Amino acid sequence: MGDLIAKSACDGLLPLEIGGATLTEIVFDAITSVAPWRGHEQAVSDALKSQMGAAFPAPNRSTGKAKSRAVWSGRGQALVLGPPLEPIAGAAMTDQTDAWACVALEGPAARDVLARLVPIDLRDGSFKRGHAARTQLMHMSIVLMRTGADRYGIMALRSMAGTLVHDLETAMEAVAARG
Amino acid sequence: MRITCPICGERDSREFSYRGADVALHRPDPEAGEAAWDDYVHLRDNPAGETRDMWYHEGGCGAWIVVTRNTVTHEVIGSELAAEVAR
Known part of the structure; x- marks a missing residue:
């Protein structure tokens, strides 16, 4: 093909x-929505930090830098802009590139x-x-x-x-x- | 009119859509009887003064909120997340 x-x-x-x-x-190389399950917020934030260097953003905030940013996109959900992510346990993730x-x-x-x-x-x-x-x-x-x-x-x-x-x-x- | 979203802060009313009185949060028990269900489905107060109604923050965070406001003075007194009111 x-x-x-x-x-x-x-x-x-x-x-x-x-x-x-x-x-x-x-x-962006990838855009991924990340929605932590209830009770998994901290673990998901830690996993994001190790994968792309930024914590899960608080409501109405973004974290990270130009090529690797996480932006709050609604209740309990953030969009990760930049690097493709590996699956994170305890979070619902969708490719939205x-x-x-x-x-x-x-x-x-x-x-x-x-x-x-x-x-x-x-x-x-x-x-x-x-x-x-x-x-x-x-x-x-x-x-x-x-x-x-x-x-x-x-x-x-x-x-x-x-x-x-x-x-x-x-x-x-x-x-x-x-x- | 400006409405304070518990998550997003003070926002323009164009971001919200209106649902009506907050009765949806007070659904009677299935066995509560005809009178309670008749009241829930059909009867609404029309207060001159303080009222509590549900708004959807459609153009924002997507939260359902309960807004307390005054229909006489148009004052918006407060708001809470419907999820927390219902809990």
């Missing part, structure tokens, strides 16, 4: 640079762009580096994380990749137009 050509979720759509913000796609469109929005205008789309308080005092949220971008459910002073990671369902880029592009243009 011949080699198939894998296309990323935002293939042909990114990168974009408009005004003070850039939007790029992030492609091709299920998400992941983008990074960065630059001095990044927060102004997001503020037009996301209904949470993005100010420094309440959404800091290492913070994460399940929230909405326009009407679309997303995972949002702040990964730097001017850098945000956004994950939406892959089938919504075009909408995600469109909404962000429109907001980037609007912020840039204000100068």
